[in-house]
Amino acid sequence: MIRLARTAAAFAVVALLASCGTATTATPATHTSHAGGHAAKATPVAAPLRAGERFESLTMAEAYTPSGPNGGTDDYRCFVIDPKLTSQAFLTGAQFQPQNADIVHHAIFFRLGPKQVAQAKALDDSTPGQGWTCFGDSGVDEASWVAHWAPGTNETLLNPRYGYALQPGSKLVMQIHYNTLNANGHPGSDQSSIRLRLTDKTLEPLETALFPAPIELPCTPQETGPLCDRAAAVKDVVRRFGPGADGEANGLAKQCGPLKPGPTQHCDIPIPGSVTLHALAGHMHLLGRSIKVELNPGTPKAQTLLDVPKYDFDDQALRLLAKPVTVKKGDVVRVTCTHDAALRSQLPQLQKLQPRYVVWGAGTSDEMCLGIAIWSKAA
Secondary structure (H helix, E strand, O other), X not given: OOOEEEOOOOOOOEEEOOOOOOOOOOOOOOOOOOOOOOOOOOOOOOOOOOOOEEEEEEEOXXXXXXXXXXXOOEEEEEEEEOOOOOOOEEEEEEEEEOOOOOOEEEEEEEEEOHHHHHHHHHHHHOXXXXXXXXXXXXXXXXOEEEEEEOOOOOOOOOOOOEEEEEOOOOEEEEEEEEEOHHHOOOOOOEOOEEEEEEEOOOOEEEEEEEEEOOOOEOOOOOOOXXXXXXHHHHXXXXXXXXXXXXXXXXXXXXXXXXOOOOOEEEEEEEOOOOEEEEEEEEEOOOOEEEEEEEEXXXXXXXXXXXXXXXXXXXXXXXXXXXXXXXXXXXXXXXXXXXXXXXXXXOOHHHHOOOOOOEOEOOOOOOEOOEEEEEEEEOO
């Protein structure tokens, strides 16, 4: 299931260790135009290695054929990959390469310390086939996010003084969201890989913070159906993703409310401690129109950290801040998203589905509003 959780380490903002993605899209003219499918491409040419860095390429142990549980088309599967570290290293960059891009729609990489590896092995051993089902996060306690991929995401390099710390014996969980909606019952298999950029130098540690906001998007006046009722739509999310999957919709409504149903929602998130932000990305699904992340809005200290006025699902790259921004305890981060239910009638994938009241959820017919931030401890 998808879980509301606190982000890694001291930056304890409420966040969603998030699922992602949706079916391959043929976008109408109202969106930024793209080719329609996420066709497999060669791994982008890497930026040159910097002093002390090396590449390590890791591939899934064997191919996996996805199958959405509970009659759904969304399969979230976690796999352990092992960089075989015998000494401390720092992760300074990563490039995920989906092998079957027609069904791969996100990947998140979670760090496992040596003590967490046993829990991941137990999950793997107790689940038939390769890997285990993992809606929402890795399923391993306190595993922290160190890299991700979504359409349009390539390797983003920060200042070489920063990196994600990997202790000796650390492994990674690769969570992949597969969507089989367009596969006509024959999704094929996938054996994706990732190229890690590692160094043995001791760097300043990075972490990932997630800033969510709610989605309360009613059906359009032209749409009718049983799932246009909010309670029925939330119940359907639980049916597809398991008990507790309603926690995101209801938890965010409580945290960020009071809410009025409509296309634009926001959430003000207080910062519990001083950190420095280096890069941000925004994530929504196919109904997303725009996303903005602001610091201390409506005050003399107001600052826009991320502004994507014309959201394109196929361009979810991290945006480096022109200059790192230090936020302090008591500051507020506001995340604002606008979604458009009218796009449902224009997108071939969503035309096949019942109209619904859209809340936070992991699937093609659900939505998200999520700011992803890379941070380090403030100097």
